[in-house]
Structure formats: C-alpha cells, structure tokens
Amino acid sequence: MFLCFWLALVAFIPATLSINPGVKVKLTEKGLEYGRQLGMLSIQKKLKTIKVPDISGTQSVSPIGKVQYSLSNMQIVNVGLPKSAMDLVPGTGVKLSISNAFFSLHGNWRVKYLRVIKDHGSFDLDVNGVTITTSIAVKSDETGRPTVSSVSCQAAVGSASIKFHGGASWLYNLFKSFVDKGLRNALEKQMCPQVADAVSELNPQLKTLNVVAQVDKYAEIEYSMVSSPAVSNSSIDFSLKGVFYNIGKHQEPPFSPAAFTLPPQINDMLYIGVSAFTTNSAAFVYNKAGALSLYITDDMIPQSSPIRLNTRTFGAFIPQIAKRFPGLMMKLLVKTMKSPVVTFEPDNVTVQATGTVTAYAIQPNATLSPLFVLNLETSVSARVFVSGMRLAGAVTLNKMDLTLGISYVGEFQVRSLDSILQMVLKVVVLPKLNVQLAKGYPLPTFGKMKLVNTQLKVLKDYMLIGTDVQFMG
16 A cells, blocks of 8 residues: 555646655655565465466376376465565666565366376475566556556566376376476466456556645635656655645636655655645635634633723723713624745744734624724734644744734734734634644555554755554555
8 A cells, every 4th residue: 555655646747847746755764665565475375366267288197198187277376575675776767676486286187098088186285496587567546646567577487397296197207397388387477466366456556646625615725746856776756746725716826836755764664745835825725715704702812811802991091982982792803814824943843923903993783883993913922733644833922013004093003902903813823723624634655554653853955754654454
C-alpha cells in the first residue's frame, strides 16, 4: 500500500507550466523499504496463483523406445521471496529486484510405453535461484489520476529438482532432465505476467488519493503536483500545489507561493512541508466566503462575568448609550475586513488580522440600532499539531489595538472599551475559532493510511512534519 502512495504522487505531472509548490513531500529510503515489504507480500500472493499449463510429449528412452508422457494438475504449494531490493534510479523512477526466490509445485504424471503399458503417479518440483527484475512506470490518466504499469521485466530460473512418486517412477527418472527444462520454461513465461498484474492491481487503490480534499462546507484543498518528482539516490521529492479553494469555485489567491527547500533529513519515512502560502490561501478562502465573522450576544458571555452585553454596562463608559438606549440588550458583530496574514518563523506561528467590531442596541421589536464601529487590529499566536490525518491548530491572543471608525453616539474614549473587547475576544471569539481549527484539514493521503511517531516543527516560511507510516487492512 505504501508503494501505492509514492507511485501515486509520481503520477501527478500536469500539462501546465511548473510553479512553486505550496506543499512538498519527501519519501526517504526508510519509507521506500516499508513500501518494498508491503509490495513483496502482494507479489508473493500473486505468484502463488501461477497456473502452469499441462505438459505432454514423446521421448525415446533406451532400451524401451518411445515413451508418451504428460504432466497435469500442477499447482504451486509454496513461494519464497527471501531477498528483494527496491532501488531508486535518479531522474527516472524505481527498479524492483527479486533474487534467490524459490517455488514448490505438486502435480500428476501419466505415461504410456511399449504401445500398451500405462502407468501414473504424482511428482514434486522444487525450483530455486529464481530472479525477477522489473521497472515500474507511472503515468496519469485522462482525469489526472495515477496509473502504474510494469514496462519491463526479466525472469529466470536457476535450477529445478523433480521427484516422481508411485508407479514407474524409475522410468521418469531416466528422462527427467527433459521434463525439468519444460517446467522451468513454463514458469519463466508465467512469472513476469503475474508481477505485471500485481502492479496493475495497485491502480484502483491509487484512485483513492485525495487530489482534491474537502475541508468543510466552505473550502477544499488541492494536492495535484506542479512538477515532476525529483528522484535522487536517497529520496523522492514531490511538489504539490497545496492551495485552498472555495468549494465549486477555484479562484487563485492574489499571491504566489515562495520557493522553499526541505532539509536533508532521512530518519523518518516521510516528510511533509507545508508552506505559509498554503495557510494564507486558507485565510483568503474563508475571508472571501464570509466565514470570518461572528455575531456575539449576551448569552454567549459566561454568567460569572460582571460584564454584560447591554446598554447599562456600555453606558458606564459611553454615557450617551445609557441615555439614548436605556435598558436594552446589545449585540456585537466581529468580522475581518481583509484576509488574515499567517507568518512562520522558527518555533513561532503568528496571525495578523484586521477587522471591525460593530455594536448594536437591540430594540424591543428586535430591530438593531447601530451605536459605533471600531477598527480592530489583532495578533494571535498559533499552536499547530497533527491530529490523525489532519493538520489542526489553536490560537491565543497576543495583542489587540482598537481605534474609532464611526460613532453614532458622539465622541468617547476608545481605550475605555479595551477590557470589554479583550474579554469578548478571549472568552467568545477565539474559543469558537479554536473549535473549528481543532477539526483541521486533510493532509495528502490515500486509502487506510495512518501516520505514526509524528513530529512537527515550525521553520522559516514553512512547517515540517516528520512521520512514519502504516497502512491498515
């Protein structure tokens, strides 16, 4: 299954010109080794299904003369693949080599000689020194999904030992060298097609790769490749688009990804680099969708708080509110005015957001009377973590600056509202935001893939996830 994963990534080579990726993935030799182990189990099962055709012929055996023989109902009872290797071929792809493999077969024999004498029995065949070498090509189909195929394959049998049981077994032993050759040839012709079938059977699994993964009702993220994979002697590096879009409307963000390079680490199977571009494209999408706005009412304020969203509380700071709108409840609208900006520095993720806070008095007939509009500049720190197969986060407030935008109740000191608005951000806005951030968004994956021993480190302009991988089922 893991072999499927990296082969799938190789396949996403678009016809468009290359651009800088938002996400990079590095498959190390450790990851390739895990893929080889899983792949060999699949190939071993496939080789056990080889159907060896019946063999028959006539052979002159001294002193009897011509002997008619047939071998039938041959079945493979055991396949051993004790040694195999998967090698990266820089600039091209991968080569799988199997050596010192062995087969055990069981079948029936039948013989006729001297025109009238017939006999039959069984036999066992041990084949040793089997070698198979195959090269795997990865392409994209018409939908941009990956397909894989074996483009070249060589198979050879080193030696075969046959033993006959029952009847005139001594007779077969006289010409078993001819039978050995026929069985070896039959096996050699069958091995490469079975390996090719095993590779082709990966394709349905490869189609599960989340090239476009839905995040929620607002957004989806695209993981198609923006350039061909870079294959070296020690790893395969993949460049993925890594951009958020509004669902059903793929509008490119008004900024481009900057180039970044993954460090030469090899201790984990897989490394995923997520750039600030990717997270900023998410901010662009959610702001454009109007998702970064929130109406706040008094029932959202903890009951234990002495600060209430009513004209009495605010009237203590802005007397005109209490005079003109006595005894009314209030509502606040907090929303962003432009896309927040996410920056990555070593061990630090910061989000800068520009927005407004609009205060309303709620009239007895439920109509809203505007009181004032404040300009809001906030800075929050983000903690980012991997949860299952998703990248999630949580934010805390660093600082907040308020300035007056519009007042409908005369002049007042904006700073007098700092404590109220800071409380509203800390106990209402950020907790609700963190509920959504904790849900996270999907990382590139396919099938029943699971990340284990995962670590995340924030670096300059990107986050680096180092992880091992398991495939379940």
